[in-house]
Amino acid sequence: MKKAKYALIGTGGRAEFFYGSLAKDFRETGELVAFCDVNQTRMNYANKLLVEKYEHLEVNTYLAKDFERMIEREKPDYVIVTTVDRTHHTYIVKALEAGCNVITEKPMTVDTEKCQEIIDAVNRTGREVRVTFNYRYAPHNTKIRQLIRDGVIGEVFSVNFEWALDTQHGADYFRRWHRDKRNSGGLLVHKSTHHFDLVNYWLGTEPDTVYAQGGLRFYGKENAESRGETKFYQRAYGSRNSKGDPFAIQLAENEHLKAMYLDAEIEDGYQRDQSVFGDGISIEDTLGVIVQYKNKAILNYSLNAYLPWEGFIISFNGSKGRIEVKVREQTYINSGGDKSDEGAIQEKFIQVLPMFGKPYEVEVEETGGGHGGGDPVLLRDLFGTPAEDEFRRAATHVDGAMSILTGIAGNISLRTGQAVKVDELIKL
Known part of the structure; x- marks a missing residue:
């Protein structure tokens, strides 16, 4: 049986759920061929996990601006979309129009205009979009x-x-x-x-x-101030005020979070540890x-x-x-x-x-x-040989x-x- 080829865009927190499963449990039915992301550091870390955690070969990496070139070169059957929600529609539509089927993390998108774009693209191309409601x-x-x-x-x-x-x-x-x-x-x-x-x-x-x-x-800051709380900081990293705060997350103390986010900040400036009682x-x-x-x-x-x-x-x-x-x-x-x-x-x-x-x-x-x-049943349904499902999940x-x-x-x-x-x- 011919293996299905998969490319993944968006190598953040949810991505490993999909690429790790492909690399570990579904090698006989699927082949992971590429990562795509706005951040090269994060893709390099995903490749590191592939090799060290899943004993899989590294895959090719492409910056998001080269998404169409990735599809042209790698020719995936499926594109897995695990980017920031507001960009889901961009990659779903481009993948469909390039002849790929799509597996997307929920939510499918975030507003009516983007939702209509996806629906129109499915109707226009006849390709499939699966939404992963585990x-x-x-x-x-x-x-x-x-x-x-x-x-x-x-x-x-x-x-x-x-x-x-x-x-x-x-x-x-x-x-x-x-x-x-x-x-x-x-x-x-x-x-x-x-x-x-x-x-x-x-x-x-x-x-x-x-x-x-x-x-x-x-x-939010206004609600915290109204309760008389004064322990404010913009982000946890580098802040003495965040020490011991149950609402703070310490990226530097978690090897995985450090590699995926803190070390990758230099490229895109994304801060994973902002204060829940801050502005914005x-x-x-x-x-x-x-x-x-x-x-x-x-x-x-x-x-x-x-x-x-x-x-x-x-x-x-x-x-x-x-x-x-x-x-x-x-x-x-x-x-x-x-x-x-x-x-x-x-x-x-x-x-x-x-x-x-x-x-x-x-x-x-x-x-x-x-x-x-x-989760394992969903993954088998996506990447393996799905069993007959009377519940049509x-x-x-x-x-x-x-x-x-x-x-x-x-x-x-x-x-x-x-x-x-x-x-x-x-x-x-």
Whole structure:
């Protein structure tokens, strides 16, 4: 069988999840041929990991300005896009038009214009875009899909969904490039795309109308000052004020973070360790969203990024009963540790409450790997020989669009104070 050839653009924190898997587990079905990035130091470090950690040969490297030349020379079948969110569409569209299929990290993009560009490019080229929603593959989330699909609680009328980010993981979005909404679309797009996709997937429907409220309530200099906090600094590196601060990340003390970010600053000036209580944060940390879906179900959703625990609490209310779910996750700092720890399950509870029956708990067997065992299944689906999937977890560009459009509509609602009709945002 001919191996598929893969090139990857964006060798930051999320990239190793993909290239490490290709190098280690899927050598028989896939071949990694090139890295592309705006930063040569970071690509050199990715190659170093390939050789020392994965016993793989170095691959060719190209600066981002030479992206088209890379495709012309390397002729990849797939381009993996793991760049800053606001640039996803640029490389997705260029790859599609060069004859490649695309695997992209979530979110697919950050606003309606860029989303439309991707949709038009797929329609124009006939090529494929896969969006890597690993939460779909987590066994407990698949089980929820099965329970709803099988009509255990009948028709679902409403969903209450609370997502909690703790002060380790949640704070990290306010240190990185994500803190600028132009880069990430804010947490309603960058993070909540996972959650909105899950609701679309669980209920088998699409969003119709979105209304949102929220703001920056905990992080940021103004909020810290209002609480009487005075321990300010612009970034942790080189600051005595950051020592012992639980909200600071010390790049120099972590070999991996130092090599990937601190040593690479000389090229692009990107600071991975900005203060969560500094200026320049334009994303929200406290969010509430109401969504009505095309099947008339209603979602009441909240996200908070500064809580004492990490995970989600959700309830589904249907014509024949109720499902209650609580999942507590392992906290994780992006690029700061073992990828298998990401989203690892610490506590899990799924209970069905029939309308006229005795409540019962649903057991779900977790397997090894990140996100409760979902990551290895996703990677096999992407790079190996995928097994037949009755749950149809592979996500297309339409799935990617429907998830981000809930968040994009939420961002519009935050600005205008009005409910937003999703169908008016783009044309499929």
